[in-house]
Amino acid sequence: MTSFTPYTYFQCPCTESSLPTHRLSDSSPPAENESSDDERTFDPRAPRANYSLYPLEHLFYCEDCHQIRCPRCVLDEIVTWYCPNCLFEVPSSTVKAEGNRCTRSCFQCPICIAPLSVSSVEAPPSGLGAEIATQSGPFVLNCGYCSWSSKEIGIQFEKPNGIFGQLAKVKNGGGPILTAKERRKDREDRKRDFSGSSVSEIREETPEIDVPREPLDPNEKLDAESQFSNLRAFYQSQLADASPVSALGFTGDYGYGSPGALSRIMGLYTGSTAFDKKAKSKSGAMREARDALEGLQITPSSDEEALVKLHAEGWHTTSSCSQRAEFPNSQAQFIDDLRPVAYLLRTKRSKRCKTCRHILSKPESKVQTTRFRIRLVALNYIPSISLKPLSPPTSSSSSSSLLQPMRPVQFLLTFKNPLFDSVKVTLATPTKTPGRFASKVTVLCPQFEVGANTDAWEEALRENGSRSSTSEKRRTKADFLEGQHQAEAGKVWERGRNWVSVVVEVVPASLSFQGPEFLKTEERRQGEGDKEVREDEDVLEIPVFVRVEWEADSAHDEAGGLGASKEKEGKEKRELAYWCVLGVGRIARD
Amino acid sequence: MSNKRQSMMPPAPKPPTSLSSSIVIAEHASLTGTKLIMIGSNTVIHPRAKLNSAYAPITIGSTCIISERSQIGILKEPEDEEEAEPVVIENGVVVEVGAIVEARRVGEGSVIEVNARIGKGAVLGKHCKIGPLCEVAEGEVLPDFTVIFGNGMRRIDNSGVEDLKMKMVARQVEVLRKLIPSNIAKFQ
Numbered sequence A: 001m002t003s004f005t006p007y008t009y010f011q012c013p014c015t016e017s018s019l020p021t022h023r024l025s026d027s028s029p030p031a032e033n034e035s036s037d038d039e040r041t042f043d044p045r046a047p048r049a050n051y052s053l054y055p056l057e058h059l060f061y062c063e064d065c066h067q068i069r070c071p072r073c074v075l076d077e078i079v080t081w082y083c084p085n086c087l088f089e090v091p092s093s094t095v096k097a098e099g100n101r102c103t104r105s106c107f108q109c110p111i112c113i114a115p116l117s118v119s120s121v122e123a124p125p126s127g128l129g130a131e132i133a134t135q136s137g138p139f140v141l142n143c144g145y146c147s148w149s150s151k152e153i154g155i156q157f158e159k160p161n162g163i164f165g166q167l168a169k170v171k172n173g174g175g176p177i178l179t180a181k182e183r184r185k186d187r188e189d190r191k192r193d194f195s196g197s198s199v200s201e202i203r204e205e206t207p208e209i210d211v212p213r214e215p216l217d218p219n220e221k222l223d224a225e226s227q228f229s230n231l232r233a234f235y236q237s238q239l240a241d242a243s244p245v246s247a248l249g250f251t252g253d254y255g256y257g258s259p260g261a262l263s264r265i266m267g268l269y270t271g272s273t274a275f276d277k278k279a280k281s282k283s284g285a286m287r288e289a290r291d292a293l294e295g296l297q298i299t300p301s302s303d304e305e306a307l308v309k310l311h312a313e314g315w316h317t318t319s320s321c322s323q324r325a326e327f328p329n330s331q332a333q334f335i336d337d338l339r340p341v342a343y344l345l346r347t348k349r350s351k352r353c354k355t356c357r358h359i360l361s362k363p364e365s366k367v368q369t370t371r372f373r374i375r376l377v378a379l380n381y382i383p384s385i386s387l388k389p390l391s392p393p394t395s396s397s398s399s400s401s402l403l404q405p406m407r408p409v410q411f412l413l414t415f416k417n418p419l420f421d422s423v424k425v426t427l428a429t430p431t432k433t434p435g436r437f438a439s440k441v442t443v444l445c446p447q448f449e450v451g452a453n454t455d456a457w458e459e460a461l462r463e464n465g466s467r468s469s470t471s472e473k474r475r476t477k478a479d480f481l482e483g484q485h486q487a488e489a490g491k492v493w494e495r496g497r498n499w500v501s502v503v504v505e506v507v508p509a510s511l512s513f514q515g516p517e518f519l520k521t522e523e524r525r526q527g528e529g530d531k532e533v534r535e536d537e538d539v540l541e542i543p544v545f546v547r548v549e550w551e552a553d554s555a556h557d558e559a560g561g562l563g564a565s566k567e568k569e570g571k572e573k574r575e576l577a578y579w580c581v582l583g584v585g586r587i588a589r590d
Numbered sequence B: 001m002s003n004k005r006q007s008m009m010p011p012a013p014k015p016p017t018s019l020s021s022s023i024v025i026a027e028h029a030s031l032t033g034t035k036l037i038m039i040g041s042n043t044v045i046h047p048r049a050k051l052n053s054a055y056a057p058i059t060i061g062s063t064c065i066i067s068e069r070s071q072i073g074i075l076k077e078p079e080d081e082e083e084a085e086p087v088v089i090e091n092g093v094v095v096e097v098g099a100i101v102e103a104r105r106v107g108e109g110s111v112i113e114v115n116a117r118i119g120k121g122a123v124l125g126k127h128c129k130i131g132p133l134c135e136v137a138e139g140e141v142l143p144d145f146t147v148i149f150g151n152g153m154r155r156i157d158n159s160g161v162e163d164l165k166m167k168m169v170a171r172q173v174e175v176l177r178k179l180i181p182s183n184i185a186k187f188q
C-alpha cells in the first residue's frame, strides 16, 4: 500500500450558493452541529466538492469582502508578458501584432521540446586570439538533448541572432517563404500572366523577384500560409464584387471580420436570406474557390507521396501526435516537416476579487523579480490546520499506516493563528462521516481560543518583564496534560503563543458490507447491490465546519464603515465560517 | 559471492595494462581485475572512474573521456565461463558521470550520458548518443547515429556534424590535460 499523507482542504464559500442542498436530504442523519444555524453537512465525496476544495496555500482572502477567495472567484489580469527562455519582457502591442511567442532566438526542439541553442556549423576558431574571434556562419539550431539539428530539415542561418526573423523566411529544405506582401504581388502577377502572357514572358517581366516561377498550375500544392492568403484574397474579391459600394468598408485586410461581412459570408450558405437584398440583386450569388490560385486544395495531395515515403523510410520518420500538435495549421506528418518551435510567452498576472474588484495579488512587473506588491493570501488570515496522530504509530507493525476498522484512534488537530488578534474557534463535525462507510467522529474540544500572532521579539520582551507570563503558564499546564497522556473532553490538549491543539477521536468504519446493522447508513443500505469498495472510498475524510471570530482593528476602513457595528473604539467584530475537509488516512480492508 | 570477497581483499591486485604514454589518468581512478586493460593515446580517465577487467579484457581507444564514477567492464560473473566478451570502446567516445558500460563495442564518437547503462554484449554503432538515465539492453545492436533520449525514445541523427563533435572532444581532452594531474606510473 502506498503511504498516506494527512491533508486539509478548505472549501471556498463561492460554491455554496450554487451547491444543491444535499444529495439525500431526507435520509441522511441530521448533522448534530453545535452551531444549530447550519444544518447542512458538506460531503467531500460529492462530485462537486472536487471543484471547491483547495489547500490553504491556493486561497486568497479579500480584505474588503472579508471572505475567502479561490481561483474560481478571482479575476486574472495580465501584468507582463515575457519569454521563459530569455526572460525578456514583451510589450502587449507586440503580442497582439506578432503572436504570443518569443520573436528573438528562443526555440524548442520539435522532437523532444528541450531548448535549442545556436551554433556554428564550422569548427570554432582556435589558436591565438580565439577568444575574441567571432564565429563564422552558417549557423544552425541544435538540441543538446536529442542532438536534433535544424540542418536535418535543411535550414541554416546567416547570423547567430534574430533567428525568429530568419526562420520566418525559410521553408524546410531551404526554400524561401514569401511574406504576405510578396505573396500578394506574386499572385497578382500570376493572375495577370494567367490571363494573357506566356510563361517565358513572366520571367523576363519580373526579374526583381528572384523566386523561380513555375507556370501557373490550378492544382498546385500550397502550403498553409499561401493557401490562406489565396483564400483570403479570393473571398475579399468576392465580397468586393458583391457590394462594390463598400459601405461597411471591408476592403481592408481585416475588414471582412465585421458583422456585415460575416452576414454576407453566412449568406453564401444560407441562400442569403439574411442578406442585403440590394446587394444580391446587383451581383447574384457568390461562388466558391475553384482552383489553387483561389486557395482550393482538393485533397491533401500529399497522401500518395506520404504513402510512398512511408514505404521507403518507415514508421520512425513520422511525427508523433504531440509533435504534430505544435503545428496545428500544417500537416506535419513526417519528422522533416517539423520546425523549431518558438517559445510560448508566459505571463505574470494580478488577481482581483470578482465581487468587489479589489486587487488580491499583484506581482512586481519586472520579470526578474519574484516579489509581490500586494499579496492577500488566505494563509495570512485564516488559521491553518494540521493533523497528526496523537500517538505516533509504532513502526513494528507494517499495517500501522492503515486505520483499523472499529478501533478508535485519536488525532491531534493543531490550529495556528496568523492574525495579530486572538481568535475564537468553533468546530462542528457530523457525528458520522457522509458516504457509504460512515465513521464516527468526535471533537473533544470544539470551542477554544487561539492566541494572537504577536511578534516574536514582543513576546520575548514581555517574558523578560514578567516571568510568569500567561503563555508560560499554559505551557506548563500542557506539559502536565501530556504527562497524563489522556485527552479530556472539553479541554485543549496543548497551547502555544499562537496555536492550539485539540484532540479528535475517530472510529473508522468497517469496509465490509456485512457490518452490524446499526452502523449502516441509509446510503449504504441502498448501495448494497454495488459491493465493491470504489476508488478512494477507503480514505477517511472528515468534514469540519470551522467558525472563526475575532475583534479586528477597523481603523483602515473608517471612511466607509460609518454604519458598521463598532463595539469598542476602533474594534470591529469579524466572523468567518467555512467548511474544511480533513483527510485522515486509509482504512484497512478486512 | 566470490567477487565480493575479492574486492574486499586489500590490496587489490593490479591488472595487466597496456597504457599509451599520452593518456591522462588520475591517481584516484580505479583499475581492477585480472585481464588486460588497454588504453589508447590521449584518453582521459577521471578520478573515481572504475575499470574492472575481472571477467573480460577492456580496450579503450584514443581521445576518449571516461568520467567520474562511471563503470567500464563486465560487472557480474557470467554464468558460462566462456561467454564474457571483451569490452571495446572505440576512439573519441565520451562516457559521462555514473554511466555503466558493459557493451561488447561502443562505436567511434559515441556519447554515453550521465547515469546511462549499456548492457552486456550490446553493440553501439558509430556516433551514437545514449541520453541521461537511458538504457541499452543486453545484446542489443544499435545502428550508427542512433540517439536514445527521454523515456527510451529513439531517433537517427542526420545532422552530419560528427566531425565537428569529434573535434570538440579532442579540444575537451586538451583542457582536461591541464586540469587533471596524471599518474600513469601507478597503473603500469
Ligand SMILES: [Zn+2]
Residues within 6 Å of the ligand: A012, A013, A014, A015, A068, A069, A070, A071, A072, A073
Ligand atoms: Zn471561490
Ligand SMILES: [Zn+2]
Residues within 6 Å of the ligand: A083, A084, A085, A086, A087, A088, A102, A103, A104, A105, A106, A343
Ligand atoms: Zn526569448
Ligand SMILES: [Zn+2]
Residues within 6 Å of the ligand: A109, A110, A111, A112, A113, A114, A143, A144, A145, A146, A147, A148
Ligand atoms: Zn531535442
Ligand SMILES: [Zn+2]
Residues within 6 Å of the ligand: A062, A063, A064, A065, A066, A353, A354, A355, A356, A357, A358
Ligand atoms: Zn472582495
